[in-house]
Structure formats: structure tokens, C-alpha cells
Amino acid sequence: MSIKGFSLIELLCVFFILSMIFITLPVRMPPKISSIKNFEQTLLLTQMHAMAHKKYTVFPLDNRVRFNASGNVNQAMTIRINDVYTCTITLGAGRFYVLP
Numbered sequence: 454m455s456i457k458g459f460s461l462i463e464l465l466c467v468f469f470i471l472s473m474i475f476i477t478l479p480v481r482m483p484p485k486i487s488s489i490k491n492f493e494q495t496l497l498l499t500q501m502h503a504m505a506h507k508k509y510t511v512f513p514l515d516n517r518v519r520f521n522a523s524g525n526v527n528q529a530m531t532i533r534i535n536d537v538y539t540c541t542i543t544l545g546a547g548r549f550y551v552l553p
Contacts, residue, residue, distance in 0.1 A: 489538055493551055496540075500524050500547055520547060 495514060503510035503520035512518035519527045526547045532540040534551070542549045 489534065489551060492534055492538075492540070493549075496549060518542060 492514065496512060496518070499510055499512045499518075500520050501524075503522060504524040507522040509522065510520045512520070515532055517528075517530060518532075521527065524547045526542050526544065529544045530542050532542070534540055538551055538553055540549055540551045
């Protein structure tokens with residue numbers, strides 16, 4: 454009598470090989486913010502750069518934050534920073550508030 458299918462040993466070998474492949478793949482993590490002051494200064498510098506050069510500028514630490522030529526953001530949002538701080542970016546003048 455012929456039994457069709459895979460044995461338990463064969464399935465375990467396949468799962469082991471797949472798990473080794475997934476473990477060795479690099480995981481892209483968002484950059485860690487070294488200090489909250491660095492985050493605030495970089496955000497403000499990006500906004501000033503957009504206004505000074507009169508061009509659309511993307512915040513380098515989070516690609517969702519984009520400033521237009523007048524320094525306004527394209528959408529309001531809240532960003533969690535290192536699971537400790539919350540940065541709220543408001544519409545209008547592009548103001549932002551960082552709270553613990």
C-alpha cells in the first residue's frame with residue numbers, strides 16, 4: 454500500500470531550513486534617535502531649509518513628514534520617539550510639540 458505525503462522528519466527539515474533563512478535576513482529598523490534635542494533640531498532645520506530654498510523638503514528621520522516651500526507640513530501626524538516621547542505635528546504653520 455502506497456502512502457502519499459511527507460513524513461514528519463521531512464517537514465521538520467524544511468521548517469528548519471526556512472527558519473535559518475529568515476534568521477539570517479537583515480531586518481531594516483528605523484534609526485534610533487540619540488536625543489530628543491537632536492530630533493527637535495533636525496525637524497526645525499528641515500523646516501527652515503524648505504523655507505530658505507523655497508522647495509519641497511522631506512524630514513530625514515521620518516519620510517512621512519514633508520515640508521512645502523512655505524514651511525507647512527503636508528499632513529498632521531503623531532510620531533512616537535523611542536517609545537518614550539510623542540511628537541505632535543500640527544497643520545498650519547508646521548509647528549510641532551514634543552511631550553514625554
